[in-house]
Amino acid sequence: MARSVTQARALLVERIGPVATISLAQLFGTSLWFSANSAANDLMRAWHASPADIGWLTSAVQAGFIIGALGISISGLADRFRASSIFVCCAIAGALFNACFAWFADDVASGMAFRFLVGVCLAGVYPVGMKLIVGWAPERTGPALAQLVAMLTLGTALPHALKVAGADLPWQWVIDASSVLALVGALMIYVLRDGPHLPVEPRAARRLPASTAKPPHVLDAFRHRGFRGAALGYFGHMWELYAFWTIVPLFVSRASLATSIHAGGVPGLSFCIIAIGAPACWFGGALSRRIGSAKVAAGALAMSGACCLIFALGWRNLPPVALFVVLIVWGASVIADSPQFSALSAQACPRELVGSALAIQNSIGFAVTVVSISAMTHLFELIGLDAAWLLLPGPMLGLIGFAPVLRRSDVARR
Numbered sequence: 001m002a003r004s005v006t007q008a009r010a011l012l013v014e015r016i017g018p019v020a021t022i023s024l025a026q027l028f029g030t031s032l033w034f035s036a037n038s039a040a041n042d043l044m045r046a047w048h049a050s051p052a053d054i055g056w057l058t059s060a061v062q063a064g065f066i067i068g069a070l071g072i073s074i075s076g077l078a079d080r081f082r083a084s085s086i087f088v089c090c091a092i093a094g095a096l097f098n099a100c101f102a103w104f105a106d107d108v109a110s111g112m113a114f115r116f117l118v119g120v121c122l123a124g125v126y127p128v129g130m131k132l133i134v135g136w137a138p139e140r141t142g143p144a145l146a147q148l149v150a151m152l153t154l155g156t157a158l159p160h161a162l163k164v165a166g167a168d169l170p171w172q173w174v175i176d177a178s179s180v181l182a183l184v185g186a187l188m189i190y191v192l193r194d195g196p197h198l199p200v201e202p203r204a205a206r207r208l209p210a211s212t213a214k215p216p217h218v219l220d221a222f223r224h225r226g227f228r229g230a231a232l233g234y235f236g237h238m239w240e241l242y243a244f245w246t247i248v249p250l251f252v253s254r255a256s257l258a259t260s261i262h263a264g265g266v267p268g269l270s271f272c273i274i275a276i277g278a279p280a281c282w283f284g285g286a287l288s289r290r291i292g293s294a295k296v297a298a299g300a301l302a303m304s305g306a307c308c309l310i311f312a313l314g315w316r317n318l319p320p321v322a323l324f325v326v327l328i329v330w331g332a333s334v335i336a337d338s339p340q341f342s343a344l345s346a347q348a349c350p351r352e353l354v355g356s357a358l359a360i361q362n363s364i365g366f367a368v369t370v371v372s373i374s375a376m377t378h379l380f381e382l383i384g385l386d387a388a389w390l391l392l393p394g395p396m397l398g399l400i401g402f403a404p405v406l407r408r409s410d411v412a413r414r
Helices: 002-016 018-032 037-046 051-074 083-104 108-122 126-136 138-165 171-192 202-206 218-223 225-254 265-275 277-291 293-314 320-336 338-348 351-391 393-413
Strands: none
Touching: 002 018, 002 171, 018 083, 018 108, 018 126, 018 138, 018 171, 037 051, 037 138, 037 171, 037 225, 051 108, 051 126, 051 225, 051 351, 083 108, 083 126, 083 171, 126 138, 126 338, 126 351, 138 171, 138 265, 138 277, 138 338, 218 225, 218 351, 225 265, 225 293, 225 320, 225 338, 225 351, 225 393, 265 277, 265 320, 277 293, 277 320, 277 338, 293 320, 293 338, 293 351, 293 393, 320 338, 338 351, 351 393
16 A cells, blocks of 8 residues: 555656646645535525625635634644645545535525535645645745646636536535545645655654744744735735635626626636636746746736726626626736735745744635625625725735835845
8 A cells, every 4th residue: 555655656746746736636625615606596596595695605614714724823733744634634524514515504504604614624725735835846936836826716616617517417416526526636635745845843843952942933924024015915915806706606697798608607607707817827927937926916916906996997888798808807817916925925934934824824814805705795785796896905905015025026136
């Protein structure tokens, strides 16, 4: 058994590559995130749910993620145990809770409970996946994290594609497909294990003499100006990102785009708008090698803000095709900055705090999304597509908070 695992690991490293393997595992694991949103119309019929109720299901995942990320960051678990072990255990548990949602939830309240547990498990998949990337490819963090977030984006869009592919199947089967994919991702990371960098040595740490200086706390990362500025930009980006992903099917449906653009109905168009973020992340990662992560992050954040403004101003007058183009560009730019903010944060904080610092940055960022998702879905019920205005402060404030990092990067590259 051990020999076969070793051979499989060598195959993954030599043929596929560790970064590609982690990215694929991330794709499969994060398909759990929006699995319920792919069945939004079915749930609204079966449970007599409203758009705000669907927002609560998404917010439950975000809340679970926050609790889980805070737990592994403040406790130091993210840096005291092997990242691969945390990923595997959390992906398996998340797959089980996701399946329980499909078959045992019968109303919004019970659905929220299972979705909350899925979110807790995702805290051991997404930020820990970033640490795995740093452990295998620390010399190209920006492009590697871009590839990872690209797979997160595809994972987010994947349930919509599964819905299109299984349009005649019960919605529970579509959600179960996400659970199966998460189990495949867990198996891939179990075989790959941790990279040679950022090793975990808890036993050695316990043998440190009493006179040794107190180890740094995760909150010490915020004392570094580079980390603090990147985190502020990331928080502004998060205000917009998940609320946008949550509301995309409702935007498409309310704007009647599916009647003019025939691409799999609302699920098909939603998949296109979200999934376009994956190649945008790859392009941003490649561009970061030439102009730096700071400029890529700032440019994408400004572009997503501009798309938000154009959509809010023009949805009444723009023809369906033009409105769809705006949503496509918005879907590309709204996520392209995320890996660059994470790369800047990872580079700016002490190496021994990378796992915990990224986890707490994620937990705060996702706390922001709980507020924006809830406000967005409730406002959508009241004023419809004009609710897009609510997303605009995210990019604006994010750019203001990130400005010092951008200025320093310009000086450093001259």
